[in-house]
Amino acid sequence: MAKPMNVVCLAGGTGGAKLAAGLQDLVGEHLAVVANTGDDVRVHGLLVSPDPDLITFWLAGVIDEERGFGIRDDTSVAHAQLVQLGAPDWFELTDRDLAVCVYRTHFIAEGGTVTAAQAQIARSMGARARVLPMSEDRVHARVRTPAGWRGLQEFLILDGAKVVTDVERGAAMIEAVELEGIAEAAPTADVLEAIAAAELIVIGPSNPVISIGPILALPGIREALAAAAAPVVAVSPFVAGRAVKGPAAAFVAALGRPVSAAGVASLYRGVIGAMVMDEADPDPPPEGLEVLTYPTLMEDATDRRALAERVLELGRAMI
């Protein structure tokens, strides 16, 4: 077997996290996952970091696949108590999740960095790859809806079902997306170093607008990707004109882009050199990109590893 490649994977929610798990199977600690922090939110005063944690739980093998987030076999005793006390109930932190957020909040309050907190969480839970929050600075994605501005988590949790089940209606609800704080935010030194040292950079099949979008919008990231020696390969999150999970289709449609590999490519223009698209996607990216067509749906560990292998092969062929 060849020496493992140094791989960087940009990721947000489930799709990106699953592919990261597949890549970890192949290159282990040679993988660094750059995680979106744009939908971080404070709940009960605690720092909740949905994407970095989701990625960590996938890498550590403790993800609750049934719910699609959180830790397997978790309980919700503390949440029920919080609600009895009068705390807001819209964001349910199950007990192990709550513990992770208590730990992170305290770690950072004591002077630790966001990066070091996530590193300790990932290491102690058993992840082999590194999970790198994109920034130490607060970036807060917001959505303008007909009812006014909403924080992203608020929007996803309170309006999520509508956005996912009816893309057109969902897209109409998304009048604008704003990344509060992005102009003053910087990528971390760890992120920039990982990108510079990478032999392959993968953009995972996460939401191109609200998961990958904030990472690419960080000042200096596009320049760092352009300066990197490694090729950049994106995996489209769309299968046959739909997102596998979550509101990616509605968000891409809301920007007036097609819900397809071509639509995703238009958002990553100037960043990527290749794209993996699903074999059921009828709308390939424009010429000038390397394209690999493959069944991208990841139902289990075998699928995740197989897709990761194709991505590595594509990257090797581009060097």
Add this chain to the structure above:
Amino acid sequence: MAKPMNVVCLAGGTGGAKLAAGLQDLVGEHLAVVANTGDDVRVHGLLVSPDPDLITFWLAGVIDEERGFGIRDDTSVAHAQLVQLGAPDWFELTDRDLAVCVYRTHFIAEGGTVTAAQAQIARSMGARARVLPMSEDRVHARVRTPAGWRGLQEFLILDGAKVVTDVERGAAMIEAVELEGIAEAAPTADVLEAIAAAELIVIGPSNPVISIGPILALPGIREALAAAAAPVVAVSPFVAGRAVKGPAAAFVAALGRPVSAAGVASLYRGVIGAMVMDEADPDPPPEGLEVLTYPTLMEDATDRRALAERVLELGRAMI
């Protein structure tokens, strides 16, 4: 039945909390319990308030009587996760307890008072009596041991067994007790108003040194008790020369006082007009105090209510 008396009960740990529960049975919302906050402690960055919570759980009928603290049928999922992450494990906050502390910490961080936080916790959990933290200001009880200064909770948890099982050895370990911050702390307006409006003031059978001691040491409290119209009745925590539970005997012995009603009376000199002592206590307080001898052990709700009735009768007779 006579109109319920307005009763104020000063309390710390289990004994005081049990008597408060008995008093609540008799006078309901006419009871205000002034709770020691001298062993409040930060755990994982959360504000833990052992005595006010213990009292609240007793009043709300959710106390875990088997453990002697915490909430019945609680789980410890979050604590196990925190320990896996690398957090210190000496102070175990079970899941519902953790929720209470998360709620309190956030409530206060948002600008709420300690008093309002505890009021909301007590009300939402179902307590009828009021639970009044003694002060908004931080008072931190510390113990000097042969190994150096220790926070009170640290001392009780790490050395607790020795202190409880061997009073002489325990007393030797307690070289000094310091109430950090007490000179700058003030009793709350709610506490002073409750004392002024009381028809009976009860000092519960809690640790006279580290539970009742901090309340009485607050600047202005002894004056407020002296100025109150209500008689002050103390219930001794000692039965036949021993504490029913906890380290009260070792702390009283460490101050060179007898482990008896007489020893307790010496600590409350100038404050109390009457004392309830156990029928098995061979060492009555000195002359000048009203004394009621009674079986003070509270095994169940009937015992708690019966002792509370005797205390109310004693108080009524003194008006």
